[in-house]
Amino acid sequence: MRDPHHPTLIDRQQVAVDGQIVKSAECVHVAFNKPRGLIVSAADEQGRATVYTALAAAGLPWLGPVGRLDKASEGLLLLSNDTTWAAGITDPATHLDKTYHVQVAGQPDATALAMMQTGINDAGDLLKAKRVTLLRVGEKNAWLEVVLDEGRNRHIRRLLAALGFDVLRLIRVAIGPLTLGELAKGQWRRLSAGEVSALDTRKGKN
Incomplete structure (x- = not known):
């Protein structure tokens, strides 16, 4: 068969090239700080x-990023060649929580925190957080924990800027139930089967 559009029944047929059976690539799921x-x-x-x-020296197959972190942001980034799994995580319809620790210049009060959860209209985008917690306050800055269940371009930075606060650091510390944990900056690890399953938004769906 030489028709590239011919459907293949994976459970009944095999695909071969020059007599060599083509096998499905191993699905790799990686957490990177x-x-x-x-x-x-x-x-x-x-x-x-x-x-x-x-990751050049890691010996990994080609992996695509599962979502984004901008240049100035840091923390938990997922990479995988499992495109269906990745699409479920990034699909806005799943409303998967992403948790960030954010250092801001200044000291947001209760009103500012409430406005972050109520939402701010910025250039036609309604920017809001699902949950905001004040973690600690210094003399000139504060750390917030911000949870999003949707994400727009530079969402947190734009939201805080609209309230008059500059972001000094932005670290993603969790995606759903998966936390950054003790993974050192610049290091990576493979996810366990349990972690992959916990992030699989296809579970329970037909």
Whole structure:
């Protein structure tokens, strides 16, 4: 059969090239603690370092990023070649929680925290957090825990800027039940089967 559009029944048929059976690629799921300054892209026209630069010596197959973190942000980033699994995580309809620890210049009061959860209209986008908690306050800055169940471009930075606060650091510490834990900055690890399953939004669906 030489028709590339011919359907294949994987449970009944095999695909071979030059007599060699083609097997499905192993699904790989990786957690990476992205340092600040890396681009989440396969290549950068300005020659800046990317997450793939950091993973170049890891011996991993090609993995796509599951969602994004901008250059100035850091923390938990998932990468995988399991495109269906990844699509479920990034699908806005799943409302999967993403948790961030955010250092801001200034000291947000209860009103500001409430407004973050009520929402701010910014250039036609309603930006809001599912939950905001004040973690600690210093003399000139504060740390917040911000939980999103949806994500727009530079969501947290824009939301806080609209309230008059500059973001000094933004660290993603969890995606759903998966936490960054003790994974060192710039290091990666494979997810366990249980962790992969816990993030599988297809469970319970036909």
